Amino acid sequence: xxxxxxxxxxxxxxxxxxxxxxxxxxxxxxxxxxxxxxxxxxxxxxxxxxxxxxxxxxxxxxxxxxxxxxxxxxxxxxxxxxxxxxxxxxxxxxxxxxxxxxxxxxxxxxxxxxxxxxxxxxxxxxxxxxxxxxxxxxxxxxxxxxxxxxxxxxxxxxxxxxxxxxxxxxxxxxxxxxxxxxxxxxxxxxxxxxxxxxxxxxxxxxxxxxxxxxxxxxxxxxxxxxxxxxxxxxxxxxxxxxxxxxxxxxxxxxxxxxxxxxxxxxxxxxxxxxxxx
Amino acid sequence: xxxxxxxxxxxxxxxxxxxxxxxxxxxxxxxxxxxxxxxxxxxxxxxxxxxxxxxxxxxxxxxxxxxxxxxxxxxxxxxxxxxxxxxxxxxxxxxxxxxxxxxxxxxxxxxxxxxxxxxxxxxxxxxxxxxxxxxxxxxxxxxxxxxxxxxxxxxxxxxxxxxxxxxxxxxxxxxxxxxxxxxxxxxxxxxxxxxxxxxxxxxxxxxxxxxxxxxxxxxxxxxxxxxxxxxxxxxxxxxxxxxxxxxxxxxxxxxxxxxxxxxxxxxxxxxxxxxxxxxxxxxxxxxxxxxxxxxxxxxxxxxxxx
Amino acid sequence: xxxxxxxxxxxxxxxxxxxxxxxxxxxxxxxxxxxxxxxxxxxxxxxxxxxxxxxxxxxxxxxxxxxxxxxxxxxxxxxxxxxxxxxxxxxxxxxxxxxxxxxxxxxxxxxxxxxxxxxxxxxxxxxxxxxxxxxxxxxxxxxxxxxxxxxxxxxxxxxxxxxxxxxxxxxxxxxxxxxxxxxxxxxxxxxxxxxxxxxxxxxxxxxxxxxxxxxxxxxxxxxxxxxxxxxxxxxxxxxxxxxxxxxxxxxxxxxxxxxxxxxxxxx
Numbered sequence: 001x002x003x004x005x006x007x008x009x010x011x012x013x014x015x016x017x018x019x020x021x022x023x024x025x026x027x028x029x030x031x032x033x034x035x036x037x038x039x040x041x042x043x044x045x046x047x048x049x050x051x052x053x054x055x056x057x058x059x060x061x062x063x064x065x066x067x068x069x070x071x072x073x074x075x076x077x078x079x080x081x082x083x084x085x086x087x088x089x090x091x092x093x094x095x096x097x098x099x100x101x102x103x104x105x106x107x108x109x110x111x112x113x114x115x116x117x118x119x120x121x122x123x124x125x126x127x128x129x130x131x132x133x134x135x136x137x138x139x140x141x142x143x144x145x146x147x148x149x150x151x152x153x154x155x156x157x158x159x160x161x162x163x164x165x166x167x168x169x170x171x172x173x174x175x176x177x178x179x180x181x182x183x184x185x186x187x188x189x190x191x192x193x194x195x196x197x198x199x200x201x202x203x204x205x206x207x208x209x210x211x212x213x214x215x216x217x218x219x220x221x222x223x224x225x226x227x228x229x230x231x232x233x234x235x236x237x238x239x240x241x242x243x244x245x246x247x248x249x250x251x252x253x254x255x256x257x258x259x260x261x262x263x264x265x266x267x268x269x270x271x272x273x274x275x276x277x
Numbered sequence: 278x279x280x281x282x283x284x285x286x287x288x289x290x291x292x293x294x295x296x297x298x299x300x301x302x303x304x305x306x307x308x309x310x311x312x313x314x315x316x317x318x319x320x321x322x323x324x325x326x327x328x329x330x331x332x333x334x335x336x337x338x339x340x341x342x343x344x345x346x347x348x349x350x351x352x353x354x355x356x357x358x359x360x361x362x363x364x365x366x367x368x369x370x371x372x373x374x375x376x377x378x379x380x381x382x383x384x385x386x387x388x389x390x391x392x393x394x395x396x397x398x399x400x401x402x403x404x405x406x407x408x409x410x411x412x413x414x415x416x417x418x419x420x421x422x423x424x425x426x427x428x429x430x431x432x433x434x435x436x437x438x439x440x441x442x443x444x445x446x447x448x449x450x451x452x453x454x455x456x457x458x459x460x461x462x463x464x465x466x467x468x469x470x471x472x473x474x475x476x477x478x479x480x481x482x483x484x485x486x487x488x489x490x491x492x493x494x495x496x497x498x499x500x501x502x503x504x505x506x507x508x509x510x511x512x513x514x515x516x517x518x519x520x521x522x523x524x525x526x527x528x529x530x531x532x533x534x535x536x537x538x539x540x541x542x543x544x545x546x547x548x549x550x551x552x553x554x555x556x557x558x559x560x561x562x563x564x565x566x567x568x569x570x571x572x573x574x575x576x577x578x579x580x581x582x583x
Numbered sequence: 584x585x586x587x588x589x590x591x592x593x594x595x596x597x598x599x600x601x602x603x604x605x606x607x608x609x610x611x612x613x614x615x616x617x618x619x620x621x622x623x624x625x626x627x628x629x630x631x632x633x634x635x636x637x638x639x640x641x642x643x644x645x646x647x648x649x650x651x652x653x654x655x656x657x658x659x660x661x662x663x664x665x666x667x668x669x670x671x672x673x674x675x676x677x678x679x680x681x682x683x684x685x686x687x688x689x690x691x692x693x694x695x696x697x698x699x700x701x702x703x704x705x706x707x708x709x710x711x712x713x714x715x716x717x718x719x720x721x722x723x724x725x726x727x728x729x730x731x732x733x734x735x736x737x738x739x740x741x742x743x744x745x746x747x748x749x750x751x752x753x754x755x756x757x758x759x760x761x762x763x764x765x766x767x768x769x770x771x772x773x774x775x776x777x778x779x780x781x782x783x784x785x786x787x788x789x790x791x792x793x794x795x796x797x798x799x800x801x802x803x804x805x806x807x808x809x810x811x812x813x814x815x816x817x818x819x820x821x822x823x824x825x826x827x828x829x830x831x832x833x834x835x836x837x838x839x840x841x842x843x844x845x846x847x848x849x850x
Binding site: 471473478479489493 | 644649674678682700704
Binding site for chain 3: 072
């Protein structure tokens with residue numbers, strides 16, 4: 001029964017995962033453009049973010065339409081709520097990625113020189129962010145509550161690197177700049193570190209919503225940081241036909257992610273998927 | 278959106294065809310059957326009209342030769358030229374009234390018991406009994422009345438036992454099946470939901486019956502009574518055998534009287550001339566009475582539907 | 584068959600059932616039902632056709648006694664007193680526990696007489712008292728505005744939705760403590776359904792209401808607690824699968840069978 005509706009739910013879920021992958025990959029491009037001073041890549045990344053925005057808007061409309069017309073309850077409703085929340089947060093992440101791409105462009109255009117040590121720190125921070133995003137998407141694909149709990153530690157790593165960046169920045173010698181406009185440009189270029197920190201944090205919040213999807217309980221980030229895995233598993237409620245938990249198929253939609261950044265379980269699924277293809 | 282239908286190319290070349298529903302032979306058969314059934318129904322109308330006309334024709338001399346004053350007087354003495362039917366009409370009315378007073382409670386009570394109260398096992402015994410009662414020929418009722426009831430009435434009243442009382446007892450039993458069957462139909466046509474609603478409001482079984490079910494079925498019950506009355510007025514044979522055949526106003530319930538129907542049956546074979554005309558006149562009166570009863574029933578049905 | 588209870592036991596239950604079983608003759612229809620109905624709240628019974636929810640509802644005002652051959656085991660109480668005990672008068676019980684049926688069934692009398700039926704049974708004779716009761720009941724049933732100037736009109740001449748509200752007014756006139764509603768909205772038009780739901784919401788604080796419904800959205804909209812009944816195997820008795828606060832049950836049901844039923848994946 002309700003085959004059409006079940007299919008629509010699964011399609012919405014796959015679209016959400018696919019957008020997540022797109023944001024991740026575009027972030028890679030934007031950071032590489034920043035580090036290697038590649039204007040073309042920065043421009044391409046910026047355009048990709050506009051496409052992602054359109055996809056997010058469309059997904060949101062589809063989900064609200066399903067809520068209005070299908071009167072979902074229980075796991076169907078939880079899934080739609082989760083997708084809408086994650087979709088909104090993907091838009092926020094995408095906005096940050098666009099700013100990183102713009103910063104990369106400005107870095108190339110401008111006259112000032114960003115110290116190499118700071119650029120290295122940004123690259124290191126970005127790698128940690130990739131790991132956070134990879135872990136988030138792994139948790140979402142595999143419905144893995146234990147992985148969700150470990151995210152706060154990974155996010156801490158990113159936050160530490162962000163703090164280290166600004167400490168280092170404050171201690172370097174003042175960069176000589178001509179006027180206010182140049183000063184603003186420099187500031188925006190430095191903010192990339194903050195954007196990366198925010199992206200990791202938002203990604204973690206997306207993954208936290210998995211708890212609501214699987215248990216029906218709304219937990220704050222603070223509570224989840226201290227939660228016990230056994231306790232969470234005990235609160236799981238049955239998922240229905242619309243929330244088909246099928247990691248192998250879901251993995252297909254995130255299979256372009258770099259394999260060393262995702263969790264081991266997802267890595268295995270992607271590899272198996274590629275073998276079959 | 279569905280694509281709009283395109284013009285079918287064939288219709289452009291073929292001329293437009295009349296829409297014929299069926300083949301000609303079927304069509305003719307249908308019409309023939311139609312006329313056949315109409316003829317059957319028409320026959321009923323024709324029969325009623327003919328009978329009425331015949332009776333009216335034969336009774337016409339009542340106006341001219343007997344005179345209405347004579348006809349509607351109390352004095353029935355055909356040999357002396359007096360043809361007053363009032364005492365006979367009074368006899369019919371008396372007999373019918375008494376039958377209804379006894380028969381209606383009996384009939385309605387039986388119907389209520391059978392539909393509302395009886396269990397399936399009890400119903401299996403009583404219902405066939407009621408149907409059998411309806412099937413007994415009136416002459417048997419007459420026998421029963423003459424042989425069993427009359428002596429009984431004679432004992433308690435002192436006379437011969439012919440009279441209104443005996444007729445009441447016999448007629449009451451005769452109209453019970455009519456009233457019971459029609460009342461059962463009326464009660465059954467009340468949907469079960471109304472009874473459930475009554476029970477759910479905290480009414481006892483009796484309260485549901487006399488406050489909810491019987492008022493709801495009132496039109497049907499009145500129908501039943503009117504038709505029972507029609508049967509009682511028109512009953513000839515059984516009444517003839519127990520009523521005593523004295524065309525006078527009685528002084529007690531156990532003294533002999535006569536009714537319109539019994540008088541006609543008694544005199545018809547040997548009557549002639551004005552006597553016979555008077556009998557036909559009584560027939561017309563009976564006809565008018567039953568026509569009015571039918572009219573009342575039809576009027577009530579219309580009221581029920583409206 | 585285990586029963587989950589994620590509803591807190593109400594402080595004062597209007598109706599409770601414990602180890603309740605029910606038979607139609609030889610057919611075992613319901614088994615092991617344990618339930619506390621919260622007082623002055625709306626409780627919904629949901630479940631596929633034939634799952635015993637209407638049967639259980641009708642046990643609460645002993646309407647099943649009117650069918651030959653029925654029997655039950657276990658305890659069912661109203662305000663603490665066992666309603667199936669020896670010597671309990673079912674007629675009196677039905678005055679305290681009113682019932683609305685799926686097909687509207689007003690009596691073929693005038694609107695006034697329909698509503699006055701109950702009070703007359705209870706002995707009210709004064710015309711002015713009856714007038715007041717009739718007016719108040721029709722107002723509570725959201726029907727007064729539509730019929731106040733035609734009280735002598737026949738009850739059956741009203742539309743389906745109006746007839747159902749007339750039946751509700753009729754029951755309200757005897758001021759029951761509990762109102763049982765057996766799919767009251769399935770046979771009437773959507774506007775009337777809306778009016779009936781509104782009046783249920785208005786009545787709820789003063790009256791315990793139990794509604795059997797096939798409409799999942801309706802149950803989710805109006806009830807405070809929901810009970811899910813199911814006959815899993817044909818021929819086996821039905822039972823209570825899950826019972827709890829409505830928003831919890833409709834957001835994250837504990838039993839997979841509940842999840843599948845309310846999302847419309849079977850039944």
